[in-house]
Amino acid sequence: MHAFQFSSRLVPELTEKLCSRYRVLQRIFLHQPIGRRSLALLLGISERILRADVELLKEQGLIDVGPVGMHVTDSGATLIKELDDVIRYLDGRHELEAKLRDVLGIARVVVVPGDSHKDDSVTRDIGYAAGRVLLEYLHEHCTIAVTGGSSLAMLADVIPRPVQPQSVVVVPARGGLGERVELLANTIASRLAERLGGTYRMFHVPESLSKSTAETLAMEPLIQEVVEHIRAADIVVHGIGEALTMARRRKLDAMTISELQAKGAVAEAFGYYFDADGHIIHVMGTVGLRLEDIAHIPVVIGVAGGAGKAQAIRAAAQAYRIDALVTDEGAGNSILQAYESSKFHTEG
C-alpha cells in the first residue's frame, strides 16, 4: 500500500486523477444505467471533462455505453472492489476512519466520500456501503432487525443481491413511527428480505399509543411472538437521526417538541431521543426493540450521513453500543472537528 505513497511523489497528480476516475466509475455503478449529462450533474463536474473520463473508461473496457446510458462491465465491477481499499487510503478516508473509531469508541467505521448533506446522491453510496457491511455479518438462519428512515430505505434498495438466496428473516425493529410509507421499518424489512432472498415478518402496531394501550397490546400472543423474535435478533441495522428533525417529521405535538428542545435532545434512534451526552430524553410509545435489548444483540450496525448528523452520531455512540458505523466524510469530518474543539475547551 505504501508503494502508492512513493508513486504519488513521482506523479503527484496520480492520486487526484485516480480518485476522481474511481469516483466516476463508482457513481456509474451505483446509478446505472445513467447518461453522461445526468452523471456530470451528479458529480458536479462539467460535461466535457466527464466525457474524457468516460471515453477512457470505455476504452479500458470498464464500462459499456448504450442508448440507455452507461453501465459498468464485470471487469469494471471487479476493479471497483479491488481498488476500494487503495482509494480509501489515498483520499485519506482510512485515516479518518481510524480517528473516528478512536473518538466514538466504535470498533468499525466505514466512511464513504462526499457529504450527503450537500449532495443527495451520496446517500446511495452510504446505502451500498452499509449493505456490504451487513452482508459481511450475515449468516445462515439469522434474524436482521431494521429501523425506518431514508438511510435504511436506500440500503434496502441498493444492497448487492447475494448470488444465492439467503435464509434470513428480516423484522422491523419497532412499530410504525409515523413516517412516509417508503421510510417505514415494515416497508424496508420486506424490501430488504426480497433483495436478500429471505423472508420477513411484519409488525402492525398503531403509531402513538398511550402507555396502558401499549402494554395491553404487548400482551397479545401474536404481537408477543414477533416482539420476542425481534428482541432475539442477531443483527440490527438502524438509522441515526437528528432529534428535532425526526420529531417534526413524525409530527410530535408542539409541547413534546419544546420539551425535547429544552432538554437538549440531539439524536434519535429506535424511537428514543438522546441529549448530547447520550442520556435518554424521551421514548416514543410503540412496542418493539428496546434500548436494553441492544446489549444482547451480537451485531449493531448504525447508518447515518451528512455533516448535520455529526452531533447525533456522537450522542448515539455514547448512548449504546454500536459495532459498526457507516457514514460519510461530511459527518466524519464534522464529528472530528467538534471533538477537537470540545477537547480544546475541556483542556483549556
Added chain:
Amino acid sequence: MHAFQFSSRLVPELTEKLCSRYRVLQRIFLHQPIGRRSLALLLGISERILRADVELLKEQGLIDVGPVGMHVTDSGATLIKELDDVIRYLDGRHELEAKLRDVLGIARVVVVPGDSHKDDSVTRDIGYAAGRVLLEYLHEHCTIAVTGGSSLAMLADVIPRPVQPQSVVVVPARGGLGERVELLANTIASRLAERLGGTYRMFHVPESLSKSTAETLAMEPLIQEVVEHIRAADIVVHGIGEALTMARRRKLDAMTISELQAKGAVAEAFGYYFDADGHIIHVMGTVGLRLEDIAHIPVVIGVAGGAGKAQAIRAAAQAYRIDALVTDEGAGNSILQAYESSKFHTEG
C-alpha cells in the same frame, strides 16, 4: 502489487509517467553528478521535457541540483528501492523475467530496462543490478570468483558500497585472457575487493600457453594454492560473450577463429567457447576455474546484456548451471523471440 495493475487501467497515462520519471531518477542515481543536457542525451528525450521532470523531482526533494550537476537525495534513493518492484511490474519486466526463467531454466532472472546494444549507458544499470544481486548472496568470509569483460568491469565500478567492509576474498576466475587491462579478471577482482572492503588474490599467468607449459605451471605450489582457492569459490560472477567477438578481441589466430565459425560457436564464458546447443567447441589455454568446477560452486551469477547476446546467453544456459542471470530487455526480448520462432519450427 496487483492493485497497481488495476490502477493502471484507470490512469494509464500516469503509469507511463511514473515509469519514465522513475527512469530519470534512476539514471541520475547511476550517473550522478550529471547535468540536464547530458542526461537528456543519455535518456534519448528532449532537453525541455526532461527539464519538466527534473523540476518536479527537485520540488519533491528527490534530487538536489548544484553547479556540478544533479544528484539524488537520500529520500530519492529510498524511493528508487521501494518502487523497484512496482516499476518492474508496470513496464512488464516482471513478466519478461518469468518467461526467461522458464525458457532458460535459470532460477532467478533480473532484467533491467533498455538495450545495452543500442544504448551504452544501460550497461551501467546492468552492472548496478548485478551488484545488488551479488550483495544478496554475500556472506562472511566467502570467496567470490570473477571473470573479465566489460559487464564485470562495470559491476566492480558501480556496485553499492556496503555500509561496513565485508570480509570477502575476490579472486579472478581464470588467468589473463588477452584483453585490455581494465577488462582483465585480475583488475576487476582488485577493484571489486576495494569496493566491498575485502581482500583479493591476483593470478599472474601468461595468456596463451601450450598444454605442457600450462600443466607445468599448474604444478607450481603458489599457483596451485590460488587455483584451489578459486575452485573452492562460494560465488562466481561471470560475463557471457559472443564467441566470435571475444575471439577477435583476444586476437586468436585466424585458423582458430575459422574453426570456431565452422563449428558454430556462439558463446564464450570462462574462456570456453560453446555452440548454440551448449557444447564445448574450444577452450582457452589458461589455468583457473574449469567448467566442471561450476557444479560444486553454490552460486553462479551470469551477467550479459544487449540484443546481440541473446544466442550466447541461451547457449550458456544450456552449457552449465546458472543460478542467477542479470540482463537487459534487449537481450531478454531477443531470447524470447528466438525461442518462439524455434518452437514454431520444431512444432511445425
Added chain:
DNA sequence: TTCCGCCGGGACATTTATAGTCCCAATGGC
C-alpha cells in the same frame, strides 16, 4: 592563472492538449 566546457535557469514562440458549448440523430419509455 586562464580557458573551455558543462552547469542550471530564464525567456519566448510554437505546437499540442484540454475544456466549454452547441448540435444532431437515435433510442426507449410513456
Added chain:
DNA sequence: GCCATTGGGACTATAAATGTCCCGGCGGAA
C-alpha cells in the same frame, strides 16, 4: 407517436506542454 434522454460529432477558446535559444557562473584541465 411524442418527449425526454441518450451518445457522439464539431468547432472554438484557452491553457498547458514543448522546442529552441540564450546567459552568467562554476569547476577542472591546461
